[in-house]
Amino acid sequence: MAKLLDKQRYKCALGAMQSVQAIQRALPILHSGPGCAQKLCESVGSSGYFSPNIFPCTSVNEKDVVFGGVKKLDSTIENALKVIDADLYVVLTGCIPEIVGDDSEEVVSRFADSRKPVIYAPTAGFKGNNYKGHEQVIDAIVNQYLKKTDKKQKGLVNIWADVPYQDLFWLGNIREIEKLVSELGLIPNTIFGYQRGIGQINKIPEAEFNLLISPWVGVSSMKNMERKLGIPFLHYKTLPIGATETSRFLRTVGEYAGVDKEITEEVIRKKEDYYYYLIERYADIFLENRVINKQFTVVSDAQYVLGITKFLVNDLGLIPAKQFVVDDTPNKYREEIKEEFKNLNYGIKADVSFETDGYKIHEEIKNHDYHGYPLVLGGYYEKEVTEKLKGNFLNISYPVQDKVVLDNFYAGYAGGIRLIEDIYTVAVSRFN
Amino acid sequence: MAINLSNSNIATRENRIGSITGYVGTLKDLARKSECGTLKGCSRCFSQSSTCLSSCGLGQLAGIRDVAIIHHGPAGCSVASSNAYYMSKVMSKKRGVTSDTVYVGTDMNENDTIFGSTESLKKVILEVNRRYSPKAIFVSSSCATGIIGEDIDSIVDEVREEVGVPIVAVHCEGFKSRIWATGFDISDHAVLQEIVKPPRQGVKTNKINFKNFFESARPEIIEIFKKLDLEPVFLYCNSTVEELSHLSESLATTCICGTLGNYLGNALEEKYGVPYIRSINQCGIKGFEAWLREIGKVTGRSEAVESYLEEQRAVYLPQIEEVKKELKGLTAVLGMGPGYTFEVSRVLDELGIKVVWALAWHYDKKYENGDVPPSMKYLLDNDIDFETSVADQQNYEVMNILNKYKPDMYLSRHPGSTVWAIKNGTPAIYVADEYMIFGYKHTLEFAKTILDAVKNRSFEENLASRTKLPYTDWWYKQNVDTFLEEAK
Numbered sequence: 001m002a003k004l005l006d007k008q009r010y011k012c013a014l015g016a017m018q019s020v021q022a023i024q025r026a027l028p029i030l031h032s033g034p035g036c037a038q039k040l041c042e043s044v045g046s047s048g049y050f051s052p053n054i055f056p057c058t059s060v061n062e063k064d065v066v067f068g069g070v071k072k073l074d075s076t077i078e079n080a081l082k083v084i085d086a087d088l089y090v091v092l093t094g095c096i097p098e099i100v101g102d103d104s105e106e107v108v109s110r111f112a113d114s115r116k117p118v119i120y121a122p123t124a125g126f127k128g129n130n131y132k133g134h135e136q137v138i139d140a141i142v143n144q145y146l147k148k149t150d151k152k153q154k155g156l157v158n159i160w161a162d163v164p165y166q167d168l169f170w171l172g173n174i175r176e177i178e179k180l181v182s183e184l185g186l187i188p189n190t191i192f193g194y195q196r197g198i199g200q201i202n203k204i205p206e207a208e209f210n211l212l213i214s215p216w217v218g219v220s221s222m223k224n225m226e227r228k229l230g231i232p233f234l235h236y237k238t239l240p241i242g243a244t245e246t247s248r249f250l251r252t253v254g255e256y257a258g259v260d261k262e263i264t265e266e267v268i269r270k271k272e273d274y275y276y277y278l279i280e281r282y283a284d285i286f287l288e289n290r291v292i293n294k295q296f297t298v299v300s301d302a303q304y305v306l307g308i309t310k311f312l313v314n315d316l317g318l319i320p321a322k323q324f325v326v327d328d329t330p331n332k333y334r335e336e337i338k339e340e341f342k343n344l345n346y347g348i349k350a351d352v353s354f355e356t357d358g359y360k361i362h363e364e365i366k367n368h369d370y371h372g373y374p375l376v377l378g379g380y381y382e383k384e385v386t387e388k389l390k391g392n393f394l395n396i397s398y399p400v401q402d403k404v405v406l407d408n409f410y411a412g413y414a415g416g417i418r419l420i421e422d423i424y425t426v427a428v429s430r431f432n
Numbered sequence: 433m434a435i436n437l438s439n440s441n442i443a444t445r446e447n448r449i450g451s452i453t454g455y456v457g458t459l460k461d462l463a464r465k466s467e468c469g470t471l472k473g474c475s476r477c478f479s480q481s482s483t484c485l486s487s488c489g490l491g492q493l494a495g496i497r498d499v500a501i502i503h504h505g506p507a508g509c510s511v512a513s514s515n516a517y518y519m520s521k522v523m524s525k526k527r528g529v530t531s532d533t534v535y536v537g538t539d540m541n542e543n544d545t546i547f548g549s550t551e552s553l554k555k556v557i558l559e560v561n562r563r564y565s566p567k568a569i570f571v572s573s574s575c576a577t578g579i580i581g582e583d584i585d586s587i588v589d590e591v592r593e594e595v596g597v598p599i600v601a602v603h604c605e606g607f608k609s610r611i612w613a614t615g616f617d618i619s620d621h622a623v624l625q626e627i628v629k630p631p632r633q634g635v636k637t638n639k640i641n642f643k644n645f646f647e648s649a650r651p652e653i654i655e656i657f658k659k660l661d662l663e664p665v666f667l668y669c670n671s672t673v674e675e676l677s678h679l680s681e682s683l684a685t686t687c688i689c690g691t692l693g694n695y696l697g698n699a700l701e702e703k704y705g706v707p708y709i710r711s712i713n714q715c716g717i718k719g720f721e722a723w724l725r726e727i728g729k730v731t732g733r734s735e736a737v738e739s740y741l742e743e744q745r746a747v748y749l750p751q752i753e754e755v756k757k758e759l760k761g762l763t764a765v766l767g768m769g770p771g772y773t774f775e776v777s778r779v780l781d782e783l784g785i786k787v788v789w790a791l792a793w794h795y796d797k798k799y800e801n802g803d804v805p806p807s808m809k810y811l812l813d814n815d816i817d818f819e820t821s822v823a824d825q826q827n828y829e830v831m832n833i834l835n836k837y838k839p840d841m842y843l844s845r846h847p848g849s850t851v852w853a854i855k856n857g858t859p860a861i862y863v864a865d866e867y868m869i870f871g872y873k874h875t876l877e878f879a880k881t882i883l884d885a886v887k888n889r890s891f892e893e894n895l896a897s898r899t900k901l902p903y904t905d906w907w908y909k910q911n912v913d914t915f916l917e918e919a920k
Contacts, residue, residue: 002549004556005510005537006563007517012508027902033575033606034824035484038848039511047851053827054902057481060607065579072477079478079915083828083907095506095576096607099545125506126542126576328539356539359563380518399514 007358007381009301009326009398010166013123015040015130016137020090021050022164022171024197027086029118031073031104032094034059040130042165044404056080060096069097073107081114087198088145089118090137098124117198119144129328131217131301134163138221141191141201148229149205155187157257158207158231160218161239161411162303164192168400172409173239177213180250180412183267184259205229211253213239215302215340216333237340239307242315242416243275244345275413285424286316290432291392292423294319295370299361299378300397301327304410305352306340308377308396311416313344318375320350321368324361326379329354365389375423392426435624435699435800440585440601442621444609446473450797453610455822456913459790462820463812466797466804473795473822474916482793482824483846486572486604487512488615490535493570493602493622495669496676497524497531500566502538503604504553504584505574510537519669523646527670534564545580550587557587561595567673569599570622578605598673600626610824611794613691613769619668620696623676624703631681631704639678640727641685641700643667643693649867649874656724656871659740660733667696680704684730686723688713688866690805691771691796698800710799712806713771715869716779717752748872752783755879760784762886766843767791767823767830768863774807776843777818779869783879787818788837791830793846795822821912827852831903832912834858840886857896859885 014036017028021041027050030037034057041052056079058064058072073091080089089111093104108120121140123133138160159177164170171193178188189207191200210225210233212218222233234256240249247268254264286292296318298305302325312318320341329337334354341350355361362385365376374391376382380401386393395402396410409415436442445451452473455462465471486509494501494516503510513535524531538556540549557571573584584601592599600622604615640657642664650666657664665675665682679685685700686709687693697708711726712719721741728737762785766776770792777787799805811817823829825846834842834856842853843861850860861882863869869878 002504002538002540002544002552002556004559005507005513005539006534006560008507008510008513008537008539010507011511012506014508015511030481032481033484034479034482034610035487035606035612036508037481038483039487040508043847047848049900050902051848051851053480053482053825053848053852055481057479059479059482059610059824060575061610062607065607075477076479083478083904084902085904086902094508095545095574096579099576099579124542125508126540126545128541129507380514384521399518401518 004357009356009379010328011040011130012125013127013130013133013136014092014094014125015166016121016123016133017041017055017092018130018165019134019137019163020092021046021048022192023088023201024195025049025087026197027080027084027089028055029077029080029089029091030055030057030094031069031091031097031102032057032060033096036094045165045406050086054084056084065096065100068100068102070102070104070107073102073104074110077107077111077118081116087116088201089116090140091118091120092123094123095125098122117145130166131163131327135218135221138218139224142221142225142228145201146205146229151206152208153187153203153206154208155185155257156189156203156207157181157186158189158204158210160210160212160214160222162214162217162301166398167303168397168403168405169409169411172405172407173411173415175407176409176412176415180246181211181253184250184254184257184264186257186259205231207231209234209257211236215306215337216329217303219333237306237337238310239303239411241307241311241410241419243272243413244314245307245310246413246416247272271413275417278417282420289427291373291430292375292427293370293372295321295372296375296377297321297323297365297368299324299326299376299382301325302329302337304397306337307410308419309341309350310344311419313348313350315416319348321370321374322364323350323352325352325354326356326361328356392423394422394426435702437621437625437703440622440625441603442617445611445614445617445794445796446609449800451611451794452797452822453794453824454916455795456916457820458817459811459820460817462795463804463808471797472918474918476826476915477917478915480827482610483612484606485609485612485615485618486574486606488612489602489604489618490570490572491516492616492619492668494520494533494535495523496568496671496673497529497533498566499533499568499570499673500560500564501535502557502560502569502571503535503574504538504540504572504577504582506540506576507537509574510535513537523669529670531670532564534560534566536560540576545576548580548582550582553582553584554587554591557591558594566597568597568627569595570602571599572602572604574604575606578603598626613794616692617695620699623668624696624699627673627676628679629677635681637681637683639663639665639682641665641667641679641682641706643685643687643696645669645688645692645866648865649870656740660728660736662727662731662733680706682706684709684727686727689769689771690799690807691769694799710803710806712778712810713775714871715775716782716875717749717872718778718782719775720871720875744872748876752872752876752879755876755883756784758883759879762786762840763788763837764841764843765789765791765833765837765839767793767825767849768843768845769793770795770805772845772863774805774811776863776869778807778810778816779875779878781816785882788839789819789821789833791821791823791833793824825849828903828907829912831856831901832908832910835908841882854892855896855899855901857892859889859892861885
């Protein structure tokens, strides 16, 4: 049911065009109004091989609303194949064609024999948000393009994490996770970012398993691949940030993949050694500053709220104030995710709220006793409220106005160090 | 034009003033066909994505301080709210004021498309009013709510008394028009309908309504106007509802961009007799002079205007002449909204730069008063002609043109457009700030910026030599009008 979306943190399902855009040489073709792409794509990090103003679009008009837009969709796909050089064309439908009942799937099926694959994902804005749309895109690739195979590559693992572009650190995070996984002797396969495209998509069916790192985004797609492609999956709910969680992550993945324990432990030993070399040298800044208090709040999607909470509690010894998950997590996942917040060192439990109403979040932040300056990691919306409380604010998730990220990351051991750098960069900008 | 403020729905530019988005030819042909009424815009059987009129419409309204925008639709429509939040914070801070403007969505879902959601909308309006006590409320539709027939007008009427502040329905269905500038008219219409009041009896003022985007030249315009004993009221960024309610009392209305200001200017003139300054815009030497003289004429301040211009000419014209020597012979392609394309082409001509192709994102055959836009008239009167096309930011057409003409520069005003010129190896100049060519001073700066841009092409060459363009060779061999179809 329609509700008050105050301080909005997500987009609609059609926002999945950014997931398509993150696959190299994959082109979204939009059956939508003329301005959906411009609205749904940020102008930061978007001017790659394809940018939103390259995306072919039927630009549905009043006439199409009345008479249907299938003819226009047909000519748009046909000419997109001629004009734009892509490896994969993904037709995404917006609100209008789905309400007026255009049979877009039928139109797309006419291109089954075209030179390049053309697939289709129904992503009307009212069907869900862009986290959901992201899953629709993966499902479309699996269901319409990939085929089950008996040919398996030893050690090959498909890795899936959160939503490109929606997640500010998507590129850096997935690369860092790939590096970690390959240190275990496994061969990572991912489809988003630099040099990840149709070649990597083609390899998906040959993987021994799927590794999903997200509290909930992608779970349904993993199940779908299990059914359609016979690939089992390991669901690791927490984005590993810092030593405690990353070591746990490596042990879990190593064990699941049957990696020799000694290899895993050797990787962990080396990584932790360097990590704590840095922490030791900078421990005084954590201990002896006047502005970072023990209590913190994260306002973000489930992956960062969970990942950062675990990091700040288990690695840095901070205490969680209330945490806010703002991605409209489907109800069926909420209890499991809440459980994760009870699983912190020293039996510490974090109070977590699934809340999309930013006004209520701000009221709670204002009313919480942080017994000192609050540390708030969140979207740009939290900047002003934190500043009014004389707190420390770090813009880590959508909407982002305070930070430019090219390939920085928070995942892994190194990611934990990056996050510490960011938090204490804010801290040292003031004295008390 | 006959404006009808009793209906919240306003006709699109296509229907109201015959605007088009598809044409390839020459400036003179375009003008001739407009004048004799034979101009028919073309449609395209292939297009790339462009812009939604709601971004223009609601973006304008969200610039007003301490108001509420309620965008009734799926979450993608109201995604503009995050940028609106940012803009209202940073723009008010720059000006040294505060704004608690709030832009919310209603996160409409599938059930709502079947059963409707007007009750939820009503609750949302009342809750927003309770939380923020806005000075005015704008309730907008979206494609989805428009198609299923949500009656936002009735909801607005139902809650009007309870909210106790101006509240108005704004019809922003994105499919209505391919001309996103229709959104500007929609925002003006909403302001005129509910906020602007008739002039108060006996109030004397020296105010000039100044319609612009982001008021970067505000301090210097205040200074110029002070010399003329005039006071600018900038709209809508950082406007207050109180200021807007008195627009009808001003001496005149002017604007930085004809596309942006045309509806409001004409409506205030028609309804309240506030003269609308119709001249070429303030860009370049000729534009600045024509504009300021027109203001002098309308407000009875011609003498003061002449002495100001004389003093400024002495400072800047020799400097501009100096830079012109180095610009002579350069070639340019430009792609902008029509409110700028035909103005900037004039300035380029003044600076001795040859325009080889000008793209306008749409073209208004005439303005609300029935006249050909002044920028167009100027070019024709001065016998300036070049190849012209009308394309709603169709990037593939721009790239085809840049590839064929290989100009020294591409000038553009819209986000996401300059990078493509650069990847083609063409230096690009982003004329984003609407005051970038304002008056003598900024015309000089503009000329120097062009010089800098063409002087060091390292960035363009670095990127162009390492990137592959997404268009096929086939496309580069086609004519630019390949996908244009006669409108049916």
